[in-house]
Amino acid sequence: MESKTRLRPNRLSLLIFVAMLAGIALGSLIHETSTPRATEKFAADIKFLTVIFLNLVKVIIAPLVFSTLVVGIFKLGDGKTIGRIGGRTVAWFLAASLVSLALGAILVNIFQPGTHLHLSVLPDQNTVVPLPPSDISFQSFVTHAFPSSIADAMATNMILQIVVFSLFFGMAAAAVGEPALPIIRGLDALARIMLTMTGYIMNFAPLAAFGSMAATLAILGPEVLVTFGKFILEFYIALLILWVFLFAGGALFLKRKVIQLIRFILEPTLLALTTASSEAAFPKLITQLEAFGCEEKIVSFVLPLGYSFNLDGSMIYMTFGSLFIAQAYGVHLSFAQQLTMLLFLMLSSKGMAGVPRAALVVITAIVPVFHIPVEGVGLILGIDQLLDMGRSATNVIGNSIATSVVCKWENALAEPLPAPGSRIRRAVPVPRVATDQLK
Numbered sequence: 001m002e003s004k005t006r007l008r009p010n011r012l013s014l015l016i017f018v019a020m021l022a023g024i025a026l027g028s029l030i031h032e033t034s035t036p037r038a039t040e041k042f043a044a045d046i047k048f049l050t051v052i053f054l055n056l057v058k059v060i061i062a063p064l065v066f067s068t069l070v071v072g073i074f075k076l077g078d079g080k081t082i083g084r085i086g087g088r089t090v091a092w093f094l095a096a097s098l099v100s101l102a103l104g105a106i107l108v109n110i111f112q113p114g115t116h117l118h119l120s121v122l123p124d125q126n127t128v129v130p131l132p133p134s135d136i137s138f139q140s141f142v143t144h145a146f147p148s149s150i151a152d153a154m155a156t157n158m159i160l161q162i163v164v165f166s167l168f169f170g171m172a173a174a175a176v177g178e179p180a181l182p183i184i185r186g187l188d189a190l191a192r193i194m195l196t197m198t199g200y201i202m203n204f205a206p207l208a209a210f211g212s213m214a215a216t217l218a219i220l221g222p223e224v225l226v227t228f229g230k231f232i233l234e235f236y237i238a239l240l241i242l243w244v245f246l247f248a249g250g251a252l253f254l255k256r257k258v259i260q261l262i263r264f265i266l267e268p269t270l271l272a273l274t275t276a277s278s279e280a281a282f283p284k285l286i287t288q289l290e291a292f293g294c295e296e297k298i299v300s301f302v303l304p305l306g307y308s309f310n311l312d313g314s315m316i317y318m319t320f321g322s323l324f325i326a327q328a329y330g331v332h333l334s335f336a337q338q339l340t341m342l343l344f345l346m347l348s349s350k351g352m353a354g355v356p357r358a359a360l361v362v363i364t365a366i367v368p369v370f371h372i373p374v375e376g377v378g379l380i381l382g383i384d385q386l387l388d389m390g391r392s393a394t395n396v397i398g399n400s401i402a403t404s405v406v407c408k409w410e411n412a413l414a415e416p417l418p419a420p421g422s423r424i425r426r427a428v429p430v431p432r433v434a435t436d437q438l439k
Contacts (some may be wrong), residue, residue, distance in 0.1 A: 012202060012267060019206035020213050020274045027217025034218075043218045049211030050275060056201045057280045060194045062154035064283055065162050065304045066169075067191040072300025073170025074184050082171065082301075088409050089302050092402050093310040096246065100312040100398075101342045103242055104319030109338075111234040114327030157279075160308040191300075198283035202271075209274035216385050228383050235320055239390045242316055243397060250401040253408045257293075258401075260416050264292040265400045273393040276385055281396045282307065289403055295412035302406050306399035313394025314359045317387060318345050321363050325376035337370060344369065359391065360384060 030042050076082050147153040147161035154162060173180040251258040265288055268281035282303075289299050322341060326333055333341070344366050360377060368374050380387065407413040 012205065015206040016209045016267075016270050016274055019210040023210040023213030023215075024217050026210075027214040027219075028222045030214070030218040031221040039218050043215040046211045046218070047215040050208045050215070053201070053204050053208030054275065054277055054280060056204070057277075057283065058157055060197055060201075060283060061157055061159070061279055062162055063190055064194040064286070065159060065307075066154070066166050067187040067194065068286065068296075068300035069163065069166040069304045070170040070173060071184055071188050071191060072297040073167065074174050074180070075297040076301065077174060079171065085298065085301060085406065085410060086305075089305060089402070089406050090309070092405060093306065096249075096310060096312050096398055096402065097315050097346060098342075099245055099249075100242060100315035101319050101345055103245065104238060104316035105323060105338055105342060107234070107238040107241065108320045108323040108327075111230075111237075112327060113231040113234050114324040116230070159304065163304050163308055166304070195283060195287055198287065202284060205271055205275075205280075208280075209271075212275055220383070220386075231324060231380075232383060232386060235317070235387060236390055238316055238320060239313065239394050242312065242394060246312065246398055246401050250405055253405045254413075257404075257413075257416075261292055261400065261404055264288045264416065265396065268400075269393050269396045272396045273389050276388040276392050278307070278311075278313075278392040278395040281392075285396060285400065289400060291417045292404065293414040293416045294403055294407040295410070295414070298407045298410060298412050299403055302403045303399060306402050307395075310399055310402055311391075311395045312398035313391030315345070316394070317359050317391045318362055318366075321359070321380050321387075322367055322372070325363075325367060325379060326370070326372045328376060328379060329373050331370070331372050333370060341366065341370060359388075 027043075030039055034042065073082060076085065145160050145164050147158070147165055150162070150165050152158075153165065173184060247258055247262070250261070254261065265285065268285040268288055271284065272278045272281040286299055286303060289303070290296050319342065322345070323333070323338070345362065360380075364374055364377050367376065404413065
């Protein structure tokens, strides 16, 4: 039975939404009534609520990804099954990525959000906050994917490196067979503990949403919605259109169940939106997808991969942002050049989960190739937090649909639990990994 100390999912979603509105109101009030110095101090003080929550979530990401992925691969068994599911997963990821990139390019050309700026001189370079190194190439990406130390990868939450190590570990455990059962049972127990911790941590989500929105609006102020209103509005319209495409693609395979899926993923999506972190929603997303009816071994395999290779919200943001900067400076890009940019972004963006401001890093690396002033990144840097909210929520939606569709392809999609999120499969008093399944 679920602990009484844990909030009901529907109530928690409502509290997160109310907290977000309260944070917007308080942040706007502070911005209008306080001095700049007092405003900065308020933002730094109130943001500790979000920082604590995200730290609590991040501390369970590495053990959760490792344990669920290894157990999932072990239960998948032979390499043929892993190859088949992996192939279907990658096929969906590539299709979704191409749709996201192309849709972003099409819509930014239709909306033309940057043309009214008419920038002819570079902005003050002091306005550009230093970004992480942007030396991105296919060689550096492949090299980065293979960890030199799994302890270091887990300590820094490098999801792609953890996934690669887990794939090798899981396949090796499956090859060993029965002697590996004690380790697999231990990892399964670890996953259950991490998911139980998730239930406790989620109770603090409304406070995190309140702190995040209050800090953001206190610094930027409500006028940012006017100054960059067109860009923000049109970007969110693009996200909504992408959601329609993603859910329509999911409906081709899930039929009417796609409506039920929306209800089940509402809470993790809202959590990603308010905290501007798709990682924050990862643990809860696992439990909700299993409650929806997805088989746990498929969820354990597909979802961690999706967090490295299927970031649909980040994809559409990168094309939208890059072409917005080009429009702002009057840089005309031909169809062939834009198509080349899409291919560059496709290769550069894979495995960027866990990298701070990763989408901005990719944009910073790509725009000079097309003779677009890199200083233009400063145009979107100030509102990146507001944009990150939408792309994080979109990443959650895209990976939810991908996991559900792969489960449907594998005939591993059961009927959902009666009440969305009211119970969690992992909480039933039956071991997640039955002995006869592991032999």
